[in-house]
Amino acid sequence: YPNPKKLPVGYVINKSSISATNNVLVISIDYGNGSQIIITEQPLPSANALQTFYAQRIPLRNNFSTTVGQAAISALNGETFVSLPANKTWIIITAPANINQTELKQVLSAIKKA
Numbered sequence: 001y002p003n004p005k006k007l008p009v010g011y012v013i014n015k016s017s018i019s020a021t022n023n024v025l026v027i028s029i030d031y032g033n034g035s036q037i038i039i040t041e042q043p044l045p046s047a048n049a050l051q052t053f054y055a056q057r058i059p060l061r062n063n064f065s066t067t068v069g070q071a072a073i074s075a076l077n078g079e080t081f082v083s084l085p086a087n088k089t090w091i092i093i094t095a096p097a098n099i100n101q102t103e104l105k106q107v108l109s110a111i112k113k114a
Contacts, residue, residue, distance in 0.1 A: 002029065002039065006110035008103040011037075029107065037095040037107060044090040050083075058083065066108050073104070080104065084111070 058074035082093035
């Protein structure tokens with residue numbers, strides 16, 4: 001869950017967007033003029049399934065260390081895509097392609113263990 005106090009200025013958790021169904025938690029963060037970051041949390045797939053996903057879907061990626069795990073930042077389907085395996089949870093983040101990368105990393109750094 002992102003710590004609201006550690007988000008970049010102007011980034012706000014949309015509390016009405018929080019939903020949980022079928023072991024998937026969805027949270028959106030609003031910023032700018034109607035832009036959104038979507039965070040989903042779901043059960044972590046096997047290590048083999050995760051490596052296959054990386055190889056097939058996001059072969060070009062930058063790694064970024066967070067307090068909950070190693071994030072892989074890439075592009076997927078015209079958006080910024082982040083995969084963050086954290087303990088037994090797979091955090092997937094999608095954001096607009098033009099998101100400020102420094103601010104995205106600040107959002108990643110704001111994610112804490114529940």
